[in-house]
Amino acid sequence: MLWFVGAGIGGYTGISIGAIDILKNCDLVYVERFTSALQDSDIEGLNSLIGSQVKPVQRWFVEDGREIMEAAKSSRVALITYGDPMMATTHNELRVRAVRNSIKTCVLHSASGLYSTIGEMGLHVYKFGRMVTIMSEPQSAISVYNTILENLLAGNHTLLLTEYRYEGAGDPFFLDPQSVFKLLLDIEAGEKQQVFSLETFAIVASRVGQADQKVISGKIKSLVELDFGKGPHSIAVTGSMHFTESDAIISFTQNLDPPSDNSLGITRVAVQMVLRYAPKAKLAVQQMRVFLREDKDPSGGKGMFEVLDNAEYYISDAERFLNQGKPELAVLSIGYAEGLVDALRFQKGVNPWQPPS
């Protein structure tokens, strides 16, 4: 029998009453220590609660897993983890291997750092799009940027988890929020999609569940110079907010600027295209009419005016499709109208897209 027991957040006292009863009856209790979250004093606290010595183990020991599984074949074994046990792929994998080896498994869920963070930020979990981890290598930032963009297009919040590394000794490495801001501002400078700027509103949660937990919210220009202290840190980039969310941000967090909706001003490429091209196409049609009226060569004249009439209909269609929330059809229509105009341009050798000189 193999139990996966979550210790919750904020030290060993996050462990549940039910878990203690089970741990007391185990033959062997491992405590995973690959985060600094469970201190020596937590191990002592667990020992006194359970009435036996728990065995601290490193990440490689859990990843290898053979000793744990061998023990669990014939005795009652538990693995205590920080947060919720099933948040980490390592534990999921160990559970899969145990099941395949006909070892009975059970999970005692607990508070996860991730969910607690969303609650402490005052945001509703239902309004988050896909979350994403940001690493210190600049290459990873572009996909993070695109995830924020995709989420904002749907009005959703994005939770950014930050890189964390622990080499088995010394203090763990936590990517700090300033570095995250810098990475994303650099991507913005290249992409220019208005996804992340000094005006972007964000919430930074540091050390959630620990005694020195801090949650600070504001525009990036207010956050960029702050020292957020030790990790772990998570950052939310907010989309459209329910008023209960903005109320909660103001009440629960150290709030530096009024909460604002970062999804305003973010539009799909298709929408941008139609808004930009429709006015230009209208002018080109007018200009082409002028050319045709002044044209001395009468050949094809009548058919060409019909072509321009159609171009105008399709520009109107594009604008209507846009209002109906059908941006792809709008783009198709505007492209079609441009093609109608340019067929005449190629035939006549005149350029209606330039303003008349």
Added chain:
Amino acid sequence: MLWFVGAGIGGYTGISIGAIDILKNCDLVYVERFTSALQDSDIEGLNSLIGSQVKPVQRWFVEDGREIMEAAKSSRVALITYGDPMMATTHNELRVRAVRNSIKTCVLHSASGLYSTIGEMGLHVYKFGRMVTIMSEPQSAISVYNTILENLLAGNHTLLLTEYRYEGAGDPFFLDPQSVFKLLLDIEAGEKQQVFSLETFAIVASRVGQADQKVISGKIKSLVELDFGKGPHSIAVTGSMHFTESDAIISFTQNLDPPSDNSLGITRVAVQMVLRYAPKAKLAVQQMRVFLREDKDPSGGKGMFEVLDNAEYYISDAERFLNQGKPELAVLSIGYAEGLVDALRFQKGVNPWQPPS
């Protein structure tokens, strides 16, 4: 002082060691009972742990909140809730009001039903798009359907929470999975976007954290006739899966069909358009060339062949943009090519889009 204390899932023993210490020192402890999750026996268990009588209260009492806040102004008050306290908007709002009334608040997070569910399904939380609640009124199903579509387009899983109502007496109402399947199959019949069919793979988690918890996975055709028992139920519609996720589904759930990626075969409208229109446009260009060659009227001939050459370039551009992941530009190009061809159609009065008779 007002404490929000999560009881976790699966009865009162989900409450943490740390929470018990705090509750023992409170002057007044409320337990919220608007789900059936905390039974009479749980209340008794809490009483004996804390050494005093906790006070069960209904939803309206928490929503009203005045009595709780009045008490918290001068004494130590706790509100025990099922799952994680900050998952429910009601608690968030009460906390905001308390802060505004200068009442100190603190949250003791705990296992949330939602996160535990994702873990029990064997899925990674990082691969979920926005989650959504499905109600029994058919009108709500279209937005649920569109959320699944948006998530699948990005390869993401969707967690469907199902409607839950408790009128303060009797058994609560839980929307059952069969009804959810029926609602979504009905929408599919109208929308035909291949988002939800009898071949869709899904995971149904029922009563997570309770003794009779059940997690069943398979295609809808295998799930549609099953009796899932009492609620609460949650349903995941899977997107692309990491192999550790499919392994976990097979190991952790009652698995009826091999896990499969529902995002295969789901394409953006823009991509569908280009794939459908590009071959037709190529044929139309060819057909128009035939018309022009057979045309007895020599006027405009040379310019028209140039128009058709351009149309062919733009069809190739559309296909290239599609491969480059720029579907909007691809649609613009294909529309443009169609416009070029049709300008000649209007001028010549022939239809190149019909196969030659």
